Amino acid sequence: MKMELSGTEEINATPQALWDGLTDPDVLQKCIPGCKEMTATGPDAYDMKLQLKVAAVGGSFDGKVRLHDKSEPDTCHIEVSGGGSLGTGEGRAQFAIADAGAGKSTLSYEGEGEIGGLVAGVGQRVLKSVAKHLTKQFFTALRKHFEEHDATA
Amino acid sequence: MSGPAKLFQGKYVSTDRRVREDPRFVAGHGRFVQDIDRPGMLHVALVAAQAPAARIVKIDPSAALAMEGVVDVIDGAELSAAVNPLMNGLDTPKVQRFPLAVGQNRYAGEWVAAVVAETRALAEDAAEKVRVETEKLGFVIDAEQALEEGATPVHPEHGSNLLLDRTFDWGPVDEDFARSDDSLKLRVTWGRNSTVPIETFGVICEWNAWEKVLDVWASIQMPKYADQIARALKLHGNEVRVHYDVDVGGSYGVKRGIKQTVLAGYLARKLGRPVRLIEDRLENMRSGDAHGPERIFDIEVAFDRDGTVNAMRMRALDNAGAYAGRAPFQLGKPIGAIVGPYRINSVQYRAMSVTTNKAVQEAVRGFGQAPTNYAIETMMDRVADHLGIDRLDLRQKNLIRPDEFPYEIPSGSKYDSGDYQAVIAKVLEQGDYDGMRAERDRLRAEGMCAGIGVAACLEPSGGNSSFEPLLNPANRTSTWMEGSRVNIDALGDVTVAIHTTSSGQGHETLAATVVGEVLGVDPDRVRVVRPDSLGSLPGNSPVGSRMAIMLGGAAANAARDIIRQAIAIGAHLMDADPGDCSYDSGTVIGPGGAEIAWTEIVDVAHRRFHDLPKGTNPGLTASFIQQVPTGETLPKDGKAQMYPCYSFEFHLVLVAFAPVLAKPELRRYVIGHDCGTVINPHIVKGMTLGGIAHGIGATLLEEFAYDGEGQLMTQSFLDYLMPSSHEVPEVQIVKHCTPSPLTEFGQKGSGESGYLGSPAAISGAIHDALKPWGIHLNKLPIRMAAISDAIAAAEEKGHP
Numbered sequence: 001m002k003m004e005l006s007g008t009e010e011i012n013a014t015p016q017a018l019w020d021g022l023t024d025p026d027v028l029q030k031c032i033p034g035c036k037e038m039t040a041t042g043p044d045a046y047d048m049k050l051q052l053k054v055a056a057v058g059g060s061f062d063g064k065v066r067l068h069d070k071s072e073p074d075t076c077h078i079e080v081s082g083g084g085s086l087g088t089g090e091g092r093a094q095f096a097i098a099d100a101g102a103g104k105s106t107l108s109y110e111g112e113g114e115i116g117g118l119v120a121g122v123g124q125r126v127l128k129s130v131a132k133h134l135t136k137q138f139f140t141a142l143r144k145h146f147e148e149h150d151a152t153a
Numbered sequence: 154m155s156g157p158a159k160l161f162q163g164k165y166v167s168t169d170r171r172v173r174e175d176p177r178f179v180a181g182h183g184r185f186v187q188d189i190d191r192p193g194m195l196h197v198a199l200v201a202a203q204a205p206a207a208r209i210v211k212i213d214p215s216a217a218l219a220m221e222g223v224v225d226v227i228d229g230a231e232l233s234a235a236v237n238p239l240m241n242g243l244d245t246p247k248v249q250r251f252p253l254a255v256g257q258n259r260y261a262g263e264w265v266a267a268v269v270a271e272t273r274a275l276a277e278d279a280a281e282k283v284r285v286e287t288e289k290l291g292f293v294i295d296a297e298q299a300l301e302e303g304a305t306p307v308h309p310e311h312g313s314n315l316l317l318d319r320t321f322d323w324g325p326v327d328e329d330f331a332r333s334d335d336s337l338k339l340r341v342t343w344g345r346n347s348t349v350p351i352e353t354f355g356v357i358c359e360w361n362a363w364e365k366v367l368d369v370w371a372s373i374q375m376p377k378y379a380d381q382i383a384r385a386l387k388l389h390g391n392e393v394r395v396h397y398d399v400d401v402g403g404s405y406g407v408k409r410g411i412k413q414t415v416l417a418g419y420l421a422r423k424l425g426r427p428v429r430l431i432e433d434r435l436e437n438m439r440s441g442d443a444h445g446p447e448r449i450f451d452i453e454v455a456f457d458r459d460g461t462v463n464a465m466r467m468r469a470l471d472n473a474g475a476y477a478g479r480a481p482f483q484l485g486k487p488i489g490a491i492v493g494p495y496r497i498n499s500v501q502y503r504a505m506s507v508t509t510n511k512a513v514q515e516a517v518r519g520f521g522q523a524p525t526n527y528a529i530e531t532m533m534d535r536v537a538d539h540l541g542i543d544r545l546d547l548r549q550k551n552l553i554r555p556d557e558f559p560y561e562i563p564s565g566s567k568y569d570s571g572d573y574q575a576v577i578a579k580v581l582e583q584g585d586y587d588g589m590r591a592e593r594d595r596l597r598a599e600g601m602c603a604g605i606g607v608a609a610c611l612e613p614s615g616g617n618s619s620f621e622p623l624l625n626p627a628n629r630t631s632t633w634m635e636g637s638r639v640n641i642d643a644l645g646d647v648t649v650a651i652h653t654t655s656s657g658q659g660h661e662t663l664a665a666t667v668v669g670e671v672l673g674v675d676p677d678r679v680r681v682v683r684p685d686s687l688g689s690l691p692g693n694s695p696v697g698s699r700m701a702i703m704l705g706g707a708a709a710n711a712a713r714d715i716i717r718q719a720i721a722i723g724a725h726l727m728d729a730d731p732g733d734c735s736y737d738s739g740t741v742i743g744p745g746g747a748e749i750a751w752t753e754i755v756d757v758a759h760r761r762f763h764d765l766p767k768g769t770n771p772g773l774t775a776s777f778i779q780q781v782p783t784g785e786t787l788p789k790d791g792k793a794q795m796y797p798c799y800s801f802e803f804h805l806v807l808v809a810f811a812p813v814l815a816k817p818e819l820r821r822y823v824i825g826h827d828c829g830t831v832i833n834p835h836i837v838k839g840m841t842l843g844g845i846a847h848g849i850g851a852t853l854l855e856e857f858a859y860d861g862e863g864q865l866m867t868q869s870f871l872d873y874l875m876p877s878s879h880e881v882p883e884v885q886i887v888k889h890c891t892p893s894p895l896t897e898f899g900q901k902g903s904g905e906s907g908y909l910g911s912p913a914a915i916s917g918a919i920h921d922a923l924k925p926w927g928i929h930l931n932k933l934p935i936r937m938a939a940i941s942d943a944i945a946a947a948e949e950k951g952h953p
Contacts, residue, residue: 001860059281085281088203116261117203120864121439125871 006110019073059085087117186355198276202258205863229253259475262439323563324499329464333455343524352402355431401656406516445517480514483521485620489795530913565792584823604921614902616697636690637707652689673738698902714775804914815941844907
């Protein structure tokens with residue numbers, strides 16, 4: 001099944017700090033819900049291991065992430081593809097960072113993806129809300145990261 | 154044939170006797186596959202394909218094999234090198250099918266690897282660790298798109314998606330269209346659904362290397378199962394032993410189980426240990442044998458202004474799914490009742506079966522008859538609507554009359570007997586049709602949508618396989634026999650053997666009742682046994698609504714042979730001519746009224762060879778292999794005698810719903826049912842009620858729905874909706890009996906009753922309720938959202 005996601009978030013970080021965070025595998029591993037591992041396999045290419053639960057279905061997802069058409073510190077395109085016991089997924093997304101002043105940034109993102117396998121068939125009725133929920137978790141974690149970052153900085 | 158068959162008056166047949174299987178099931182003492190535990194047994198879980206079509210680049214089982222308790226992981230490459238492809242009844246050699254996908258998968262959920270472990274739980278955990286690397290391929294989901302030029306072929310080697318495209322012209326179709334006053338066209342679509350048994354499919358295979366025999370215990374309802382296993386596994390026929398004394402927890406066609414058994418059988422031989430594969434619900438729903446017909450009907454019908462229907466052109470386009478399966482033949486069986494209960498002079502029928510990247514279609518209750526009946530009855534409603542004639546009057550005008558039987562329909566099948574008018578009259582009277590109409594009008598006055606639906610249709614029964622030679626000339630099958638054996642032991646007690654598994658049809662009751670009736674012995678004193686397949690007579694399992702006719706016929710004829718032998722012995726003892734002697738409940742009566750008791754006959758047969766008539770073998774046993782009545786010839790000139798016997802059912806239903814929410818509620822349900830002589834009334838009642846519930850599901854709720862990306866969206870009971878006690882109303886059954894002249898007691902089949910007509914009746918009632926808006930909902934299931942959306946859309950346009 002096809003899915004679309006988009007939104008805008010305000011983050012307490014300068015555009016450069018936000019950019020650095022969003023392209024840092026350690027930060028991403030910390031913030032992506034269920035992410036167990038994020039390993040760089042080349043320039044702008046990563047392997048990612050997730051452990052997730054969607055509706056009645058729980059399981060693993062191993063994905064490849066590729067960043068391209070980067071324009072630091074404004075825009076970046078991301079491609080994700082992979083699969084596991086949960087099902088398959090592939091998606092394309094892009095984000096744009098704008099300076100919101102006072103050390104803040106606005107992050108806009110939009111993406112589309114296709115979900116297949118078990119999670120599509122069994123979890124479809126909740127998949128959209130789960131995706132929203134996971135996105136929210138991601139940004140909550142990201143905000144927390146910058147709070148901690150600021151505190152230790 | 155000389156006149157209508159007489160009503161059968163028996164001592165046990167048709168009487169109010171308990172179904173002998175019921176107590177053990179109610180008390181929880183059935184013996185299902187899950188209950189059978191073999192020492193050292195291993196368990197299988199399956200790795201499913203995620204995409205609707207993908208090339209299998211690499212399967213890496215190393216992580217799974219490293220887990221404790223995991224014994225083996227196999228894929229389609231290994232399996233296909235060792236076994237033959239599964240049987241494909243069509244002449245399409247390039248459409249090959251193996252239990253596991255080979256090279257590429259062809260539907261989401263298809264099994265690409267099997268994991269064997271010490272427990273099922275371990276096997277499932279390990280299945281998650283099997284890494285399958287794939288490359289996505291193009292796919293096609295929709296039957297019409299699959300037909301298009303340039304459509305992605307599901308089997309590239311086959312060249313196209315077309316499995317079958319046969320056009321039959323029966324009678325002067327063009328002339329009948331030309332001479333008719335009027336015609337109309339319609340399209341209706343039957344959605345993919347299932348029978349959804351409580352028990353999924355399960356099998357245990359065990360290779361006994363010392364005996365050189367593969368033992369199989371399975372939840373099976375599959376003709377020629379043991380033969381198919383032997384062929385696929387390259388074994389001799391007598392190296393496969395299927396145990397028939399396994400209870401089957403529901404089927405109605407979907408317990409095909411052949412791919413599962415070939416897989417488990419291969420593993421059992423390879424690993425030298427018993428192997429069990431029991432599908433979980435997901436495996437069953439998305440990749441087992443659950444899916445039934447999915448069919449688009451394009452119909453053109455020609456008729457006169459007075460309502461006489463003269464001719465019909467029907468194109469049935471059936472979505473077979475990814476492999477040939479039994480789907481194409483499910484287009485063939487309805488040929489035997491292609492005009493329903495009506496006198497339609499000529500018919501053109503085009504049967505098309507296409508492959509798509511959906512799960513494989515298998516047999517489902519009625520073997521394609523339910524969709525066809527729905528199409529024919531919807532057509533009759535539309536003609537009535539078009540002409541402004543009452544739906545019942547239109548049907549009455551076209552019904553075959555009771556004095557016209559046996560009646561040969563254009564496709565060459567003869568209907569054995571019937572009195573459709575009598576059944577309908579009884580239903581209208583006993584079901585209070587006038588009261589129902591008053592109730593409908595009262596509901597309408599209250600602002601509800603309310604409608605009455607009717608459906609008259611046939612249940613062809615006594616399953617043969619005439620559709621196979623008809624659709625595939627290379628197939629020369631003209632028998633679909635069933636055997637039974639009656640033994641009289643040295644104490645004079647009766648044992649009857651049946652040679653198949655049963656999935657709730659009550660075959661033990663059937664066999665005991667029939668043998669008891671013929672021999673004049675209380676059926677409760679008759680033992681019923683199920684030898685394994687190597688000890689069995691040939692048979693074809695309970696498909697095609699056939700066992701009352703076929704097993705009933707075989708058992709009755711075997712019992713008659715016992716009587717013949719008893720009379721011969723008795724006559725010899727009395728020094729009389731056997732022709733002058735008779736038999737009554739065990740006693741042989743001579744010409745002067747002298748009697749030889751049963752104990753004496755048994756004693757002679759079992760101990761006193763010297764008292765036997767010359768040339769008679771000792772013992773008292775008889776086997777009979779019943780040929781399907783009417784099955785004398787192969788199909789000729791595109792015409793065939795399909796099943797021999799034709800049961801009739803007439804549905805009358807009142808549906809009501811609120812126009813905004815539009816959840817159809819069945820307020821009244823009356824069915825008139827004529828399946829000839831009933832062997833056991835409780836079994837027939839259960840079949841009919843269950844069939845109606847099944848039809849309610851097919852009409853309103855159940856569908857295996859795929860999304861545009863080829864994913865099955867309804868693979869659990871959250872999404873695949875089943876009728877419950879909320880949706881299934883109380884049903885009034887009105888009985889009628891027109892015996893068949895072709896069977897032992899006048900019996901016909903009833904295993905598909907209810908299901909074959911309820912979708913048309915319920916859909917018709919919804920349309921009657923929607924009449925003010927002039928809405929047609931031409932696809933089943935008709936979900937409540939479809940009704941309310943259609944009403945809202947019509948009102949936006951200013952209707953009514």
